[in-house]
Amino acid sequence: MLGFGAKPAVRWPTRREFVLFGIFEAAFYFAYRYGMSFSEASASPFWFPDTVLLCALLLSPPGRWWLFVLAPIPIRLLVAVPPDASLWFLAATYVIDSAKGLLAATLLRRSLRNPIRLETVRDFVVYCLYAVLLIPALAAFAGAGARHHLDHDYWAAWEQWFMGDALTHVVITPAVLYWVFGASQTLRLPPWRRSLEAGLLAVGLALTGYVALNSESNQIGFVEARFYAPVPFLFWAAMRFGVFGTAGAVVLLAFLAVQAALAGNGPFSQLSPAGTARALQHFLLLRAAPLYLVAILMEQAKRAQAEAQEQRMELAHMARISTMGQLATALAHELNQPLGAMLRNAEAAEMILHQNPPDLDEVKAILADIRQDDQRASAVIDRMRSLLKRHSLALEAVAMRQLLDQVTLLVRAELAARRVTLQVVMPPGLPPVRGDRIHLQQVLINLLINGADAMKHSPPEQRQLLVEVRMADDHTVETAVSDNGPGLPPEKMTHLFQPFYTTKSEGMGMGLVISRTIVESHGGRIWAENNADGGATFRFTTKIAPAENAS
Amino acid sequence: MTGGAPMIFVVDDNTSFLTAVARMFRAAGFGVKAYSSAREFLVERPTDATGCVVADLQMPDMNGIELQGALAATDNPLPVVFLTGEGDIAATVKAMRQGAEDFLTKLSPKEELLAAVRRALVRDARDRELRTRQHELKNRFARLTSRENEVLAHLLRGQQCKQIAADLGIEERSVQRRRASLMEKLQIQSVVELSALALAAGIAGAEPRPLATETLPGS
Numbered sequence: 001m002l003g004f005g006a007k008p009a010v011r012w013p014t015r016r017e018f019v020l021f022g023i024f025e026a027a028f029y030f031a032y033r034y035g036m037s038f039s040e041a042s043a044s045p046f047w048f049p050d051t052v053l054l055c056a057l058l059l060s061p062p063g064r065w066w067l068f069v070l071a072p073i074p075i076r077l078l079v080a081v082p083p084d085a086s087l088w089f090l091a092a093t094y095v096i097d098s099a100k101g102l103l104a105a106t107l108l109r110r111s112l113r114n115p116i117r118l119e120t121v122r123d124f125v126v127y128c129l130y131a132v133l134l135i136p137a138l139a140a141f142a143g144a145g146a147r148h149h150l151d152h153d154y155w156a157a158w159e160q161w162f163m164g165d166a167l168t169h170v171v172i173t174p175a176v177l178y179w180v181f182g183a184s185q186t187l188r189l190p191p192w193r194r195s196l197e198a199g200l201l202a203v204g205l206a207l208t209g210y211v212a213l214n215s216e217s218n219q220i221g222f223v224e225a226r227f228y229a230p231v232p233f234l235f236w237a238a239m240r241f242g243v244f245g246t247a248g249a250v251v252l253l254a255f256l257a258v259q260a261a262l263a264g265n266g267p268f269s270q271l272s273p274a275g276t277a278r279a280l281q282h283f284l285l286l287r288a289a290p291l292y293l294v295a296i297l298m299e300q301a302k303r304a305q306a307e308a309q310e311q312r313m314e315l316a317h318m319a320r321i322s323t324m325g326q327l328a329t330a331l332a333h334e335l336n337q338p339l340g341a342m343l344r345n346a347e348a349a350e351m352i353l354h355q356n357p358p359d360l361d362e363v364k365a366i367l368a369d370i371r372q373d374d375q376r377a378s379a380v381i382d383r384m385r386s387l388l389k390r391h392s393l394a395l396e397a398v399a400m401r402q403l404l405d406q407v408t409l410l411v412r413a414e415l416a417a418r419r420v421t422l423q424v425v426m427p428p429g430l431p432p433v434r435g436d437r438i439h440l441q442q443v444l445i446n447l448l449i450n451g452a453d454a455m456k457h458s459p460p461e462q463r464q465l466l467v468e469v470r471m472a473d474d475h476t477v478e479t480a481v482s483d484n485g486p487g488l489p490p491e492k493m494t495h496l497f498q499p500f501y502t503t504k505s506e507g508m509g510m511g512l513v514i515s516r517t518i519v520e521s522h523g524g525r526i527w528a529e530n531n532a533d534g535g536a537t538f539r540f541t542t543k544i545a546p547a548e549n550a551s
Numbered sequence: 552m553t554g555g556a557p558m559i560f561v562v563d564d565n566t567s568f569l570t571a572v573a574r575m576f577r578a579a580g581f582g583v584k585a586y587s588s589a590r591e592f593l594v595e596r597p598t599d600a601t602g603c604v605v606a607d608l609q610m611p612d613m614n615g616i617e618l619q620g621a622l623a624a625t626d627n628p629l630p631v632v633f634l635t636g637e638g639d640i641a642a643t644v645k646a647m648r649q650g651a652e653d654f655l656t657k658l659s660p661k662e663e664l665l666a667a668v669r670r671a672l673v674r675d676a677r678d679r680e681l682r683t684r685q686h687e688l689k690n691r692f693a694r695l696t697s698r699e700n701e702v703l704a705h706l707l708r709g710q711q712c713k714q715i716a717a718d719l720g721i722e723e724r725s726v727q728r729r730r731a732s733l734m735e736k737l738q739i740q741s742v743v744e745l746s747a748l749a750l751a752a753g754i755a756g757a758e759p760r761p762l763a764t765e766t767l768p769g770s
Contacts, residue, residue, distance in 0.1 A: 333609065333636030337565045340636070340657030344571035347661045351578035366574065373567050413636075416611050 013064075020060060024068060027052045029075050035164075036079060045258060045277045045284075047164035049097060051172045054131065057105035058116055058177070065105070069098045092146045100139045100165070104131045118174055118243055119303070124296050128289065131173065136165035160274070163281040170288045171254045175247035198241065202252065205233040209253050213260035234287065238295035242302075246295040250288045257284060312517055313392060319514045320387050320442050326449065330414035335380055338373035345370050383410050386438060387445075393521070397432040397545035398440060400469050400477060406437075407444045419460040420452045426469040433477050434545040439518045443526075446511045447481040447538045454485030454536065475544055476524075482537040487530040496528055515540070557602035557672050558582040560629070562592045562618065564610045568657065572605065572634075579665055589613035593621055600629065601679060603671035605664075608635040630671040630678070632664075688752035691737050699733040702726055706742060707749055 013021070031048030049072070056068045076094055107130045108116060118124050140162035147157035208229035230253060237249035261280050324331075349366045352358050383406055404424055415422055433440075448465060455463040464484045472478035488496070497516045512526075519526040519540045526540040559581045563569040566587060573585040582602070586592035589606070590613055604622065608615040619631045632653045647654060653667035695703060705715040712730065716723040734740070739748060 336636035336657050337568050340634075341565070341568040341571040343658060344568070344575040344661075348571065348574035348578045351575070355578075362574070366571075369567060369570065373571075376567070417609055419611065419614075421611060 017060065017064065020056065021067065021071070024052065024056045025071060025075070028072050029079070032072070032075055033079050045164065045261075045280050046168040046172060046254070047161075048168055048172065050100060050165050051168045051176060053097065053101035054104055054169070054173055055176050057101055058108065062106075062109075065102065069102065072097075086150075089146055089150065093143065096139050096142050096146075100135050104135050107135075116177060118177070118292070118296065120300055121293065121296055124292055127174075128170070131169045132166045132289075136162045136169070139165060156274070159278070163278065163285070167281050167285055170292075171250050171284055174243065174292065175251045178244050178247045198245070201233060201236050201241070201245070202248070205230055205237070205249055205252055206256070208233055209256040210260075213256050214263075214265040234291050235294065238291050239298055241295075242299045243292065243295045246291050250284075250291060253287065254284050309393070312521070313390075315510070316439060316442060316514050316518060317390050319446075319510055320438075323442070323445055323449065323511075324384060324388055327410060327414050327445075330417050331380065331384060331410065333417070334409075334413035335377055338377040338380075341373045342370050342377075345373075380409055387441065389438075391436075391438050393436050393439070395434055395436055395522075398435050398437050399432045400430055400479070401426060403437065403440055404444065404467060404469070407441050407448070410441075411445055411448050414449070415452055415465070418452050418456075418463065420455060420463040420465055422448070422465045422467070424467045424469075426467075427471075430469060430471070430477065431544045433542040435522050435542050436518075440522070440542070443515045443518050443540060444479070444481070446515050447540075450511065450538070451481055451483035451485070451536075454483045456485075458485055472541055476541045477544055478539055478541050480537050480539045482531060482535055484535040487534060488528060488536045490530075493528065497526070556582055557675065558584055558600060559602055559668060560584050560586065560592060560596060560600065560604045561606075562586045562589055562604060562610075562615075563607040563634070564588060565607065568607075575661065575664075576605075576668070579661075581668070589615070589618035589621070592618070598625075598627060600627065601675060602629060603668060603675055604629050604631045605668065606631055606633060608633050626682075628678075630674050632667045632671050634659075634664075685752055688748060692749070692752055694736050695733050699729050699736070702729045703733055703745075703749075706730065707746055 028049055031052045035047055035049055053068060053072070057065055060068065072094070076090060108127065111126050111130075112123055116123070116127070118127055140158045143161040144152075144154050144158035147161070148154045212227045212229050234246075234249050234253070237245035241248075257280055261276050345366045349363050352363055352366075387410070404426070408422065408424070411422070444467075448467075451465045452463070455465075462484050466480075466482040468480045468482070470478055470480075497512050516526050519542070523543050524541040526538065528536055528538045530536050559576050561569060561573050561576070561583060563572070563585075564587055569585050569587060573583045576583045584596075586595065589610060592604070592606075604618070606615040606618055610618075613621075615631070615633050615635075622628050622631065632655065634655055634657050636657055653670065655664055655667055701719060702715060705718060710718070712723050712726045716726045719726070730742075734742075734745070737745070737748060739745060
């Protein structure tokens with residue numbers, strides 16, 4: 001985005017910087033005019049110019065900061081100011097405001113990652129500490145001092161000054177950082193359901209906010225309850241739409257509150273102008289801060305979950321690559337069958353065409369066979385490629401028959417090379433299961449190769465693998481992979497699904513762990529047992545797909 | 552032992568490759584028979600077949616090497632040309648040691664495959680001639696009586712009639728008579744030819760000379 005990642009080197013400003021500067025000038029103009037439009041006694045409930053300056057400083061390299069410090073001067077001189085404001089007071093506010101901006105930007109840059117996203121609770125606390133509490137408080141001492149010279153009450157001026165600064169940084173600054181400058185990074189085109197939800201949320205918040213803030217009296221009772229009507233919508237925004245949604249909700253609520261207060265409506269209507277402003281500030285500050293915390297906590301939890309999920313995916317992907325590596329020799333052999341057949345067929349056709357008369361029917365048959373072998377080779381390559389690809393979880397209705405066919409295609413050659421026969425037993429009319437095709441294939445391949453490994457020392461005629469698929473209950477399909485090997489030693493049963501536990505000399509012992517992760521992420525279970533007549537059986541369950549998704 | 556014109560017996564569990572390679576040999580002018588497993592071939596082949604076998608190395612149930620072993624144990628061991636999907640060094644070495652005629656991948660050029668098959672056919676014809684001759688020689692030796700065999704064993708050790716007579720405790724003239732009779736049955740003119748003939752027929756006692764001379768001092 002604008003200014004993100006720019007290096008603080010002296011160079012000619014880019015077009016983006018010109019645009020940023022233009023936006024800054026316009027924004028500062030309106031912010032300043034709005035801030036100054038309040039009488040000095042009441043003062044602005046938000047000191048918007050602080051938001052504009054801080055955002056500009058955070059979004060541009062420190063080498064350009066001087067520009068944004070100097071740029072407000074003409075605006076401050078040109079905008080009509082309250083008649084009782086003296087030039088030295090204006091100069092003092094300028095110096096204080098600039099110092100605030102520079103200090104806040106420096107501290108935030110130092111302690112937070114750039115660009116500032118307020119994604120963790122720590123980020124938010126640091127931000128609040130510096131930009132909302134510490135710097136406004138310090139600046140308020142200076143500002144109140146200046147006011148005090150103009151015969152204002154020192155502490156009242158301090159509070160006014162502090163609240164105006166603090167509020168703009170709680171309510172407006174995060175919204176600007178997120179909405180205006182971070183939008184393209186976080187906001188992908190949302191699916192219609194989410195857009196609809198956001199729309200409903202906005203309408204609900206606007207309605208309840210309007211009702212709450214324009215109610216006729218501030219008496220305890222029904223009206224009091226109505227005053228809390230927007231709260232569910234605020235939490236809705238925080239829980240479902242994160243910091244992004246919270247920023248929007250808070251700005252909307254602030255807008256409604258200020259409008260209501262200006263119109264003399266609602267709970268803030270029966271106070272003095274200064275009292276109204278203060279009540280408004282307390283109201284917004286105490287709404288916005290906890291809401292942001294909730295939103296950030298939600299986002300943190302979601303992100304942690306997503307990261308864990310991504311790690312599992314990555315691990316599964318690596319395991320697939322390693323499995324395919326194991327199968328590579330056999331798969332090359334598998335591919336050489338159709339390739340060899342195509343070659344021999346083509347050679348035969350050439351020779352037949354040289355005969356006199358050529359047997360064209362035979363050539364036709366040859367061409368049909370070449371086409372079929374080509375498709376066979378493509379199918380193997382497709383299967384390989386889909387298993388080797390990085391892959392994110394995609395749950396769909398998967399027919400077990402098809403799944404096993406695809407798996408067989410990949411392991412057939414490997415099993416043949418190891419002299420292992422594979423038998424698949426499956427009742428007809430089995431409903432499809434809900435699962436990720438690639439991951440379920442991965443589990444099956446893993447169990448089949450494990451079974452073949454287990455029979456390494458058995459005589460060839462005993463090397464039999466059996467896959468049995470059946471309904472465990474009305475909603476569960478159970479798949480069992482049985483081998484004819486020596487079976488599992490009882491003391492090893494408990495460790496089977498633990499990381500780095502392996503009974504084999506090769507391999508990392510991750511296969512079964514990953515299989516378990518995959519099965520459990522499908523809501524199923526995986527376990528092993530020894531057969532009564534020798535060998536071991538690994539079983540896993542998968543839920544059947546909801547009827548309407550059945551394919 | 553006449554199996555008619557030489558044939559190529561193709562054995563491969565992969566049907567599409569089996570069909571294709573059989574087509575190619577047929578188009579090249581060979582007589583071809585295709586089998587989809589080693590067992591099927593061993594059971595259904597004509598026992599007096601002539602020609603060669605082109606077999607896939609990797610087959611379930613019974614692989615190419617095992618087929619070659621089984622075939623070698625019969626009295627009609629056709630030469631085997633191996634085809635494989637992927638060059639497997641260990642399997643290649645084993646196959647060559649067992650006397651594989653050739654070892655090619657399924658993607659080897661047609662010319663190499665045809666050349667290998669022609670070599671195999673030549674070898675089969677040569678081996679067959681050798682076997683036929685050996686068989687015929689064995690038949691000749693089989694006609695000898697046990698007394699003639701006794702004399703033969705001593706002759707093969709390089710002993711003279713006098714010695715043999717002494718060893719067997721019979722008259723020298725009887726030895727000479729039996730020697731003349733066995734030479735007639737074996738259709739040879741001189742004792743010198745005898746050892747060469749016995750060697751060709753694979754008759755026991757026809758070991759190379761040094762062994763035979765060693766037994767001399769003791770006798």
